[in-house]
Amino acid sequence: MTTTTTTTIIPSNPSFFSSAPFIPADAIFALTAEYTADKHPQKVNLGQGTYRDSTGQPWVLAAVQKSREVLLNQGLNHEYLPILGLQTFRQEASKLALGGEIYDRVQDRLATCQSLSGTGALHLAGLLLRSCRAPLPKIYIPAPTWSNHHQVFSSLGFECISFPYYSATSKSLDMETYLATLNGCPENSVVILHACAHNPTGCDPSREEWKTIGKAMKERKLFPVFDAAYLGFNSGNVDDDAFAIRYFVGELELEVGVCLSFAKNMGLYGERTGCVFFVSNAAQAATNTQSVLEMLQRSEVSNPPAYGAKIAATVLTDPELKALWYKDLETMSGRIRAMRVALFEGLNGHGAPGNWDHLVRQSGMFGFLGLSPEVVLRLKEKYHIYMADNSRISIAGLNPGNVDYVARSIAGCLRGE
Numbered sequence: 001m002t003t004t005t006t007t008t009i010i011p012s013n014p015s016f017f018s019s020a021p022f023i024p025a026d027a028i029f030a031l032t033a034e035y036t037a038d039k040h041p042q043k044v045n046l047g048q049g050t051y052r053d054s055t056g057q058p059w060v061l062a063a064v065q066k067s068r069e070v071l072l073n074q075g076l077n078h079e080y081l082p083i084l085g086l087q088t089f090r091q092e093a094s095k096l097a098l099g100g101e102i103y104d105r106v107q108d109r110l111a112t113c114q115s116l117s118g119t120g121a122l123h124l125a126g127l128l129l130r131s132c133r134a135p136l137p138k139i140y141i142p143a144p145t146w147s148n149h150h151q152v153f154s155s156l157g158f159e160c161i162s163f164p165y166y167s168a169t170s171k172s173l174d175m176e177t178y179l180a181t182l183n184g185c186p187e188n189s190v191v192i193l194h195a196c197a198h199n200p201t202g203c204d205p206s207r208e209e210w211k212t213i214g215k216a217m218k219e220r221k222l223f224p225v226f227d228a229a230y231l232g233f234n235s236g237n238v239d240d241d242a243f244a245i246r247y248f249v250g251e252l253e254l255e256v257g258v259c260l261s262f263a264k265n266m267g268l269y270g271e272r273t274g275c276v277f278f279v280s281n282a283a284q285a286a287t288n289t290q291s292v293l294e295m296l297q298r299s300e301v302s303n304p305p306a307y308g309a310k311i312a313a314t315v316l317t318d319p320e321l322k323a324l325w326y327k328d329l330e331t332m333s334g335r336i337r338a339m340r341v342a343l344f345e346g347l348n349g350h351g352a353p354g355n356w357d358h359l360v361r362q363s364g365m366f367g368f369l370g371l372s373p374e375v376v377l378r379l380k381e382k383y384h385i386y387m388a389d390n391s392r393i394s395i396a397g398l399n400p401g402n403v404d405y406v407a408r409s410i411a412g413c414l415r416g417e
Contacts, residue, residue, distance in 0.1 A: 097245050234364045340367065
């Protein structure tokens with residue numbers, strides 16, 4: 001009989017990576033993985049912010065489908081884009097955000113660069129600010145906010161300061177604290193602003209409140225960076241959703257940074273289609289700024305992906321496709337509004353304790369339920385309903401087949417059932 005022994009080889013030297021810390025997985029992506037592994041037939045994913053149709057399936061927008069056909073018929077190739085990206089896309093993306101009149105007025109003062117969706121746009125904005133400002137400005141970020149805001153800017157060495165944005169008591173914008181923070185910021189500080197569809201609260205300033213915010217920022221000489229991931233997706237109308245950007249640039253004549261994503265409003269999630277642009281107060285400053293963006297882009301990704309940019313540019317430059325896209329935006333935003341109302345009525349109909357008016361006051365993809373972490377955990381474990389720990393839900397995850405189940409389950413949890 002032969003005995004086999006196993007020898008454990010112990011490295012003589014520690015790993016080069018022995019000091020690497022363990023970083024927990026991103027909470028939302030981890031939640032999605034947990035949902036995917038769940039075999040329960042009535043499971044519901046209200047975590048990840050991706051649009052779903054009325055049957056719970058991913059939806060390719062009609063305008064995007066036709067744009068793909070146009071590109072294919074033109075003889076789609078896979079050549080490199082320039083470092084700054086597809087020029088037509090950069091132009092049309094910035095024109096979309098600013099509106100034609102303002103764009104014509106400021107185009108010689110624009111610095112634009114295609115980016116890896118909205119996250120890449122924010123990262124490029126941070127790299128530019130780090131390259132052009134010394135000492136580094138402080139970055140003021142509303143609380144709560146999209147979790148990646150802090151990761152992007154802190155990873156670049158910025159001091160990130162949270163300030164109260166949302167009142168859990170009134171379930172609305174805490175305008176008094178917001179303005180007090182702005183009025184106390186050091187000059188040249190950077191403030192991150194959600195252009196519309198605030199993530200995670202779904203609570204946006206009114207037009208009059210935006211004017212007040214803009215006035216305070218101009219008086220304090222603060223630099224606004226708009227995270228504009230939902231233009232047109234929020235209300236169904238790009239012009240309405242872009243109000244704050246256009247007011248700050250067109251009326252207040254402020255220098256601004258704008259970070260655009262076409263993941264949500266064109267459904268181009270995996271194509272990573274975005275754009276960052278800056279409006280400066282001088283043409284030469286814009287030229288210099290764009291040269292810095294080009295250098296930063298070259299050092300990071302060399303040049304950006306082409307397919308999504310070509311799809312978006314085709315939609316934005318073809319009048320028929322653009323009109324069709326506007327209808328797609330109305331379809332998506334209208335379905336989300338309908339689900340807000342359905343959830344609101346379901347919660348009240350099933351006797352869920354508390355007032356739920358905030359659900360129909362909020363707008364955009366996300367809703368802030370205001371549930372305790374214990375209730376959120378119970379919803380997952382007993383009812384297989386998945387949402388972020390802070391009870392932010394993606395309204396797009398609701399549909400006629402599950403919204404009553406979700407409302408009934410929440411009501412039952414709140415009653416201790």
